[in-house]
Amino acid sequence: MELSTLTNKNVPEEEGQRSKEIIQYIVIRLGEEQYGIDIRNIDTITRMQHITRVPKMPEYLRGVINLRGVVIPVMSFRLRMNLPADEITKATRIIVLKLAEEGNVGFIVDEVKEVVSLSVDDIEKIADSTKEGRANLINAVGKHNGELISLFDLNAISLED
Amino acid sequence: MDVSQYLEIFLDETKEHLQNLNTRILELEADPENADTINEIFRAAHSLKGMAGTMGYKRMQNLTHDMENVFSEVRNGTIKVKPEMIDVLFQCLDALEEYTDNIQSSADEGTNDNEPLIKMLNDILNGGGAEDAPAKEEAPAAAAAPAEKAPEGCKWDSVHLDSSQISVLREAQAQGKKVYGLNVLVQESCILKAARAFLVFKAVEELAEIIVSEPSAQDVEDEKFDRDFTLIVLSDAELDAVIKAAENVSEIEKVTGALMTLENRKTEEEEAEETAAKEAAAPASEPAKAETKPAAAPAAKPAPPAPKPAEEKKQTPSKPVVNRTVRVDIEKLDALMNLVSELIIAKNSLVSASSQEQEASTNNNSFNEQIEYLESVTTNLHESVMKVRMVPIESVVNKFPRMIRDLSKKLDKKMELYMTGEETELDRTVVDEIGDPLMHLLRNSADHGLESAEVRAQRGKPAVGSIFLDAYQDGNNVVIEVRDDGNGIDVEAVRNKAIERGTITPEQAANMTDKEVIDLLFLPSFSTAKQVTDVSGRGVGLDVVKSKIESLSGEVEVKSKLGEGSTWTIRLPLTLAIIQALMVVVGEEKYAISLGSIQTLEDIPPSDIKLVQNKEVIHLRGTVIPLIRLNEVLDVESKRSPEDNLIVVIVKKGDKLAGLVIDELIGQQEIVIKTLGKYIKQCKFISGATILGDGEIALILDANALI
Numbered sequence: 001m002e003l004s005t006l007t008n009k010n011v012p013e014e015e016g017q018r019s020k021e022i023i024q025y026i027v028i029r030l031g032e033e034q035y036g037i038d039i040r041n042i043d044t045i046t047r048m049q050h051i052t053r054v055p056k057m058p059e060y061l062r063g064v065i066n067l068r069g070v071v072i073p074v075m076s077f078r079l080r081m082n083l084p085a086d087e088i089t090k091a092t093r094i095i096v097l098k099l100a101e102e103g104n105v106g107f108i109v110d111e112v113k114e115v116v117s118l119s120v121d122d123i124e125k126i127a128d129s130t131k132e133g134r135a136n137l138i139n140a141v142g143k144h145n146g147e148l149i150s151l152f153d154l155n156a157i158s159l160e161d
Numbered sequence: 162m163d164v165s166q167y168l169e170i171f172l173d174e175t176k177e178h179l180q181n182l183n184t185r186i187l188e189l190e191a192d193p194e195n196a197d198t199i200n201e202i203f204r205a206a207h208s209l210k211g212m213a214g215t216m217g218y219k220r221m222q223n224l225t226h227d228m229e230n231v232f233s234e235v236r237n238g239t240i241k242v243k244p245e246m247i248d249v250l251f252q253c254l255d256a257l258e259e260y261t262d263n264i265q266s267s268a269d270e271g272t273n274d275n276e277p278l279i280k281m282l283n284d285i286l287n288g289g290g291a292e293d294a295p296a297k298e299e300a301p302a303a304a305a306a307p308a309e310k311a312p313e314g315c316k317w318d319s320v321h322l323d324s325s326q327i328s329v330l331r332e333a334q335a336q337g338k339k340v341y342g343l344n345v346l347v348q349e350s351c352i353l354k355a356a357r358a359f360l361v362f363k364a365v366e367e368l369a370e371i372i373v374s375e376p377s378a379q380d381v382e383d384e385k386f387d388r389d390f391t392l393i394v395l396s397d398a399e400l401d402a403v404i405k406a407a408e409n410v411s412e413i414e415k416v417t418g419a420l421m422t423l424e425n426r427k428t429e430e431e432e433a434e435e436t437a438a439k440e441a442a443a444p445a446s447e448p449a450k451a452e453t454k455p456a457a458a459p460a461a462k463p464a465p466p467a468p469k470p471a472e473e474k475k476q477t478p479s480k481p482v483v484n485r486t487v488r489v490d491i492e493k494l495d496a497l498m499n500l501v502s503e504l505i506i507a508k509n510s511l512v513s514a515s516s517q518e519q520e521a522s523t524n525n526n527s528f529n530e531q532i533e534y535l536e537s538v539t540t541n542l543h544e545s546v547m548k549v550r551m552v553p554i555e556s557v558v559n560k561f562p563r564m565i566r567d568l569s570k571k572l573d574k575k576m577e578l579y580m581t582g583e584e585t586e587l588d589r590t591v592v593d594e595i596g597d598p599l600m601h602l603l604r605n606s607a608d609h610g611l612e613s614a615e616v617r618a619q620r621g622k623p624a625v626g627s628i629f630l631d632a633y634q635d636g637n638n639v640v641i642e643v644r645d646d647g648n649g650i651d652v653e654a655v656r657n658k659a660i661e662r663g664t665i666t667p668e669q670a671a672n673m674t675d676k677e678v679i680d681l682l683f684l685p686s687f688s689t690a691k692q693v694t695d696v697s698g699r700g701v702g703l704d705v706v707k708s709k710i711e712s713l714s715g716e717v718e719v720k721s722k723l724g725e726g727s728t729w730t731i732r733l734p735l736t737l738a739i740i741q742a743l744m745v746v747v748g749e750e751k752y753a754i755s756l757g758s759i760q761t762l763e764d765i766p767p768s769d770i771k772l773v774q775n776k777e778v779i780h781l782r783g784t785v786i787p788l789i790r791l792n793e794v795l796d797v798e799s800k801r802s803p804e805d806n807l808i809v810v811i812v813k814k815g816d817k818l819a820g821l822v823i824d825e826l827i828g829q830q831e832i833v834i835k836t837l838g839k840y841i842k843q844c845k846f847i848s849g850a851t852i853l854g855d856g857e858i859a860l861i862l863d864a865n866a867l868i
Contacts, residue, residue: 052858053750054837055795056844064837064850066858069503071835071850103838 369396510854748797
């Protein structure tokens with residue numbers, strides 16, 4: 001609920017002052033690193049729940065969950081980024097993203113930390129791939145309170161294999 | 162005027178009219194003299210023209226206009242129906258269809274003027290009427306300009322007056338009032354005819370007293386009139402003033418009027434002779450009347466027009482009584498369906514909660530009763546919603562007679578299509594999809610199936626080939642059969658072709674049964690037609706048919722006898738969204754298997770398992786059935802020890818059987834099928850997922866893909 005109000009507020013603001021665009025990001029933690037996801041792409045964040053495995057799927061595709069009567073595939077962000085497999089803790093969450101092509105897809109993250117607002121000046125685009133398989137999901141780095149947050153390129157997250 | 166909001170209605174109705182025209186023209190071809198058919202065609206063409214005009218589609222209007230001219234001549238008997246003419250007309254219909262498609266995709270009719278077609282139509286007109294020039298001159302003019310040419314000159318003279326009305330009029334006339342007859346013509350583009358008519362009534366009433374209205378005031382209010390209505394009024398005012406008052410109402414095209422004399426009006430006693438005289442006059446005014454039919458206002462679907470005396474006399478076919486229907490957006494139905502699905506899930510969870518409850522305390526009878534009641538209500542609700550979504554396959558198969566006719570000409574083979582069971586109903590989504598596969602099969606039958614005339618003669622078959630399309634319901638399935646009395650499938654030819662193409666080795670070929678060989682036809686890019694024709698034989702086809710039918714959870718089979726013909730059988734499930742399923746456990750996971758594909762459940766001791774060609778099989782009541790261990794297919798550990806008896810679910814696909822080995826049975830359940838989305842598509846034997854009573858997800862196994 002909170003999320004949707006945030007998103008809604010964000011839109012007129014953005015339209016009002018295009019020159020100084022402010023984008024809100026949800027900051028998540030995967031292992032030691034922090035990543036930001038554009039809040040406009042997020043449908044819901046839910047607690048970890050039972051995931052029904054689907055046979056013959058790549059390992060990072062953990063299975064499907066029931067989200068309010070809709071079946072949604074869930075993948076592991078860690079495995080997707082070639083990090084060690086998830087450790088499920090109390091902080092583990094499933095972030096459901098709205099992807100243009102594939103519809104809603106859930107991603108398992110270690111923790112959801114906060115919402116930050118970054119103006120375009122704080123965001124630095126980075127050239128592709130420093131490390132194979134990982135960096136190509138990241139297309140920019142945001143600076144916030146002296147910390148660096150890698151920002152996901154959601155187009156790259158969507159299916160490519 | 163903004164008509165975009167009517168676009169959908171326009172498209173729907175246009176398609177209906179086009180379909181109707183297709184069917185009727187086929188009828189006309191078979192029976193060129195049938196007046197009913199000609200009238201029906203004329204009317205449909207006219208409606209089309211009116212609708213296209215209203216929506217501002219000029220090219221479409223022009224083409225229909227010229228078609229209408231031809232029909233008008235045919236109806237008047239000045240042109241005889243000729244085969245060439247039917248061909249041209251069909252081409253016109255194709256062109257109209259093209260316009261409609263364009264409109265559907267871009268709200269624009271496109272830029273094709275179809276001048277050659279219009280020229281051909283005009284040639285028909287000119288050629289046909291040559292020997293009867295004067296009559297021809299007159300009639301097309303009437304057809305061309307219904308608005309101008311149908312002045313309804315003395316329409317008010319033919320208005321029926323009963324004796325009391327006549328005496329009222331006579332009395333008033335004696336008192337010095339004048340009796341006027343008025344005819345009001347509403348603009349063709351007018352959308353709210355009834356409202357305009359009401360304003361006219363209002364305006365006229367200020368100056369005059371309306372004695373009679375034709376159609377009646379009530380009918381006019383209900384929009385049960387074409388474009389004009391006739392009034393007989395009493396007034397002190399001048400005729401011009403009355404006409405002016407009526408003309409001042411907007412969207413009124415023309416008001417004509419005249420002083421009426423009552424001398425030729427008779428009271429009841431003299432009526433009998435009158436009717437006789439009128440009858441003679443009626444047919445003459447009939448064309449004009451039909452002209453102005455429902456042309457305008459696609460907005461409100463006009464109620465069936467009040468029967469007109471003139472038409473009745475002409476014995477036009479009585480229109481089928483229109484069912485009271487509502488057009489509903491399929492999305493709204495889907496939403497309703499989803500809600501029903503949710504309800505069923507909620508019900509299932511209540512049921513499972515109550516069965517747990519029951520173990521704790523057994524004295525909760527009324528609770529259980531209510532649960533059972535809820536169960537029956539949800540089942541009924543589901544059935545009703547499914548029924549709402551059901552449509553007859555008629556809408557799809559209706560275009561086939563036309564297609565076969567065209568094929569017959571193109572291939573130069575005589576053939577006839579016989580259809581039964583067009584009224585068989587299927588889920589809307591399925592009906593929308595089966596058109597193409599059926600078309601493929603029919604084309605196949607026409608092209609490959611039926612032999613050439615010479616061969617048929619040699620074999621002593623009737624010269625005209627027969628293709629049958631039969632549809633019927635069979636339990637929870639709908640079966641559609643495409644049958645022909647042609648050559649049948651040449652199994653040896655298929656075998657050789659397959660070897661030649663490298664699809665199978667000669668050794669494999671030798672071991673294959675005829676049936677297995679025929680199944681090769683369903684493989685991609687496999688065509689046995691010796692020649693690639695326009696119609697079929699490009700090797701794209703049967704595999705598409707198969708995959709399409711399977712994507713609808715159906716199956717397709719073929720039986721064939723060389724020299725006698727073949728039968729293609731398509732079997733489709735009635736519904737797609739909710740099915741009865743058997744819930745099973747494999748390892749720790751729950752799966753659902755559609756009850757439709759399950760034959761029996763068996764308890765098999767491990768000692769009964771035999772090995773054939775290194776594959777596990779069981780011998781069951783005289784049949785050898787291969788075993789499929791689901792835990793291996795699904796990559797899970799089985800919970801059962803190897804010494805335990807196996808629980809085997811025997812499933813059937815066509816003639817093939819297989820035994821699925823599972824760990825545990827849960828029971829039968831009504832499940833709602835949900836798609837897994839794009840990500841999971843690549844898993845072949847999972848056809849979907851369902852949400853269980855406890856909110857968990859169980860995957861649905863597609864037994865067909867496993868066999």
